[in-house]
Amino acid sequence: MPVTSVTTDPEALTLTLVADFPAPVERVWDAFADPRKLERFWGPPGYPATFDRYDLRPGGLAHYWMTSPEGERFHGRWEFVEVAAPHRIVVLDSFADSRGEVDPSVPTGRMTLTIESTATGSRLAIVSASPTAEALEQVLAMGQAEGMRQAFGQLDAVLADLREYALGAGTRTEVLDDTHVRITRAFEAPRHLLWRAHTEPDLMKKWLLGPDGWEMTVCENDLVVGGSYRNAWAPVGDTAGEPFGFEGENLVIEPERRIVTTERMTGAPFPPNVNDLTMDEDDGVTLLTMIIAYPDVTQRDMILATGMTDGMEASYQRLERGILADA
Template identity: 85%
Template sequence: MPVTSVTTDTEALTLTVVADFPVPVERLWGAFADPRKLERFWGPPGYPATFDRYELRPGGIAHYWMTSPEGERFYGRWDFSEIEEPDRIVVLDSFADAEGEIDTSVPSGRMTLLFESTATGSRLTAVSESPTLEALEQVLAMGQAEGMREAFGQLDVVLAELREYALGKGTVTEVLDDTHVRITRAFEAPRHLLWRAHTEPELMRKWLLGPGGWEMTACENDFVVGGSYRNAWAPVGDTVGEPFGFDGENLVIDPERRIVTTERMTGAPFPANVNDLSFDEDGGITLLTLIISFPDVAQRDMVLATGMTTGMEASYQRLESEILASV
């Protein structure tokens, strides 16, 4: 993880997060200067940000929201006071409403982002200063420290060249904690094609099959928020196995960017998982990131033990050879 320290100073009324990255400081600055890059990490996993206004200049305003896996939006606003490229950004950091007006029920704070070169790359120091001890305690109780740690923990992927970082590595599975798993897979294809391949049933039937010897017998989706879906598979020929399927509900649909669904094995007596699938494109490479939230560690381990990653990689290889290569 790039984050090296998270400290709270109740006398100075500050929360300070420090993170180191193996890239030049100009690239680190660029991740904050480009709202499309900023969207890829500003917000902890499962709560990605969307910036609809971003004016990186003294007196400028940024307005954004974070969308939860359940589709709930949390709004924020930055009022830029100091910009010193590529060294320093200072903002008034506030909660906001959907129109971008400051929410005065939560105290605003001063956030300073410092960018500096190091012997191995660059360092980001983020200092959030609250107006009172009560205000500091309030934002800490709301999870600001952990949220910033998790947000900056995603920045290394944004700073990396996706071609070098992920392309050719296949499907990678990481256990984040007892109930969360992150799966990534990179493709040399534009995002809109990957989106089509995951949302158009006639394309899904051609590649979403896992290991050889299976066919997709159902691919139904009322593709709106609140709509339900059902997918099912059955063995063909001499393949050994029992038919199975998954069903669930669409929670979030952000076209060409994110799909969040519940997922339950059809007929199984287990609670549903939540699947959070995002699509990020950079330099002609699209990175799929799937964050799975499990109800408990036992269900997490049970699912991982099925060889899920192997089946996903077989499907993704078929997607590359039979869908993306022909479009």
């Protein structure tokens, strides 16, 4: 975790985040100068940002929104006051409406970002200053401190070379808390090909099979927000096991970037979990990240104990040997 501290100073009306990275200043700066990289971490897990405007110069504007797993959008706006590459950015930081206009219900703050060299790489400091004590209390009550900690905890993956960071590491599962699990897998393939492999039934039936000895008997998906899907599998030949399936609803669809769905085992009595799958490409390597939100810790542990990670890795290896190798 790169974040070393998140502190509040009620007298100075500031919230300050400090993070250290084993990367040069220029590489950290590039993560903020390139909106496609910025989108990969600006927003806590489950609330990725989309920038549709990013004019990095004094007087320039940026407009973005964070999309929740339920599809709700939260808009923000920056007005760049100072830009001094590769060390400093100062912005007027506002909540906004869908058009990028300032939302007056939350006072505009001032955010100062600095990047300095250290003996081991770089230190990033972000100071968010509120105009009044009431405004500081308001943003803290909205969870800004923890949101910043979670968001910048993702920056190390953006700074790393994906080939070194994840390629060849297989499927990795991390327990984030009692109800959230993060699964990552990298592929040496373009994002558009991974998107097709996850959304086209004819392709999905070729690789999404888990361990050997199973076939996908049903693959149906109304690939629109609010549409439903249903997948089912059955053992082949002498393979032990009973047919099973999953079904759910599409909550968010951003082509070639993100799919959020509910997921319930067909006929099971427990409530559904929510799967949030994102795809990020850098230099020909695509990183899949799935954040799974479970209803409770009991269901989380029950599903992890099924060997889910091993089954996913078997499917991903089949995807690499087949569809991706033939492309």
